[in-house]
Amino acid sequence: MRKLLNTIYVTNELAYLWLDGENLVCKIENENKLRIPFDNVENIVCFNYIGCSPALMGKCVGKSIPINFVSPQGKFLAKVCGETKGNVFLRVAQIDCFREQGLVLAQNTMAAKFCNTRQVIKRTLHDNSNLRGDAEIQRTLSILEEGVDKLFQAENMESVIGIEGNCAQSYFSIFGKLITNQKAPFTFELRTKHPPLDPVNAILSFVYTLFTNEFAAALETVGLDSYIGFCHALRSGRSSLACDLVEEARCIVERFVLTLLNLQIVGEEDFEKQISGAVWLNEDGRKKVLARWQEKKRTDMMHPYLKQKIPLGLLPYVQSNLLAKYVRGDITEYPCYLMK
Structure with a gap:
């Protein structure tokens, strides 16, 4: 470990x-x-x-x-980072595996993402009974559930990406309702990335970036090439495999951000707005988010596959190691992370 x-x-x-x-x-x-x-x-x-x-x-x-x-x-x-010292045969096996099993890996990863997204919503409903009858939220839960079934009927990567896009659009259409603290000064209407156009999107993008970097470092540690993915298209300078693996763990980021907002840990004074309309965390805002993120990473979680407790900060390393075992043929299937 x-x-x-x-x-x-x-x-x-x-x-x-x-x-x-x-x-x-x-x-x-x-x-x-x-x-x-x-x-x-x-x-x-x-x-x-x-x-x-x-x-x-x-x-x-x-x-x-x-x-x-x-x-x-x-x-x-x-x-x-230093010279890649991973086993060259593992990297060759990675390319071969992703060419042969890329669609299956993408289907499983997105299915895990949809299931975890449903868990994020259900946790909010558990704590807020007044939202349980919300028609839009129930519709989104149904779309995510149907999305899992559709994934395994998909015959190519384009179909998988289309299903993921539809589910993500539905999810983020109700994300603002998961900010349940009426005193929170922020609202959320839609996901904006390049650049984020409101404080909620700014925090989401910021923590997504942190988590993706941690997955990239973990993949390099186990000897996999973080730039060769199975779902995200290859792009110079982008850690496509890290982007793939972080999909199944986005629920952690989203739950974390909702906690920051509902507990009013960040406020309007923690952001700055550019003339272009972009909204970013300022230095004080980044410090607040980073401090809480480090605390979050030190908390223990029960890993669903290992059946043992690990610090949440080790999750990228555990998942990267499991993927390496799958690529080498040590296990017959890559076990995606599922939130419990």
């Missing part, structure tokens, strides 16, 4: 990271603000513009610590 260490998030846009012996040092305006031993670091996510010293990047490469560069608004820019 992989030990869960710390992910370092650098949120100050003026921060500069440099190397001092066996320590990572964060400097802001020529003053050292933070010093952390490398043994306590697993991953680095930088939201700054100044960057890192070449010596630090070289040290991280040698210790297999990825450095992810993300814009202050949460858009993934690039990742620095």
Whole structure:
């Protein structure tokens, strides 16, 4: 079992990271603000513009610590990581497996996504009896259930993507109703991504990006190529396989965001609106979300396949390892994550 260490998030846009012996040092305006031993670091996510010293990047490469560069608004820019040391035969097997079983993997992944999405809705209904008779919510639950059946009747990837799009549209049409705290200052009408046009979309996009980066790092750890996926189209610079695997775990992000909103952990003061209409988390907002996300990752969960408790932060590594076992032929089917 992989030990869960710390992910370092650098949120100050003026921060500069440099190397001092066996320590990572964060400097802001020529003053050292933070010093952390490398043994306590697993991953680095930088939201700054100044960057890192070449010596630090070289040290991280040698210790297999990825450095992810993300814009202050949460858009993934690039990742620095070392030479891929995974078994070359595993990567060849990955390509062959995805060519032969890509449709089955996509069907199972999207089916898990729909089932998990239903669980997110049902949890809200369990806590809010006044929503149980809502016709739109019940219709969405039916569409998601029917979507699972349609997936396994699909004969090609285009059909799977079409079914997923229809279910996602229905789900996000009622997502705003899951924000049940009447005092929450935010509403949600539709999913907007590039760029997000309201605070709820801004938080969703931000945490989706974080989780996808964690899946990408996990895939590299087990020796799989995170850029070669089975569902998302191949695109230069995009971790398509990480995008595939995060689909089954999006429910965790969505439930997390709903908790932030319903408990009023974030407010209007945590966002900034651009002239273009884009809405982003500001520095204080990012700090609030990141602090809660790190707490969330330390909570224990019962893994449905392993039948044992693991920290939620290990889920990307467990799923990546299970996928690698499937690609190698050690198990006959890849067990997608299902929320209980």
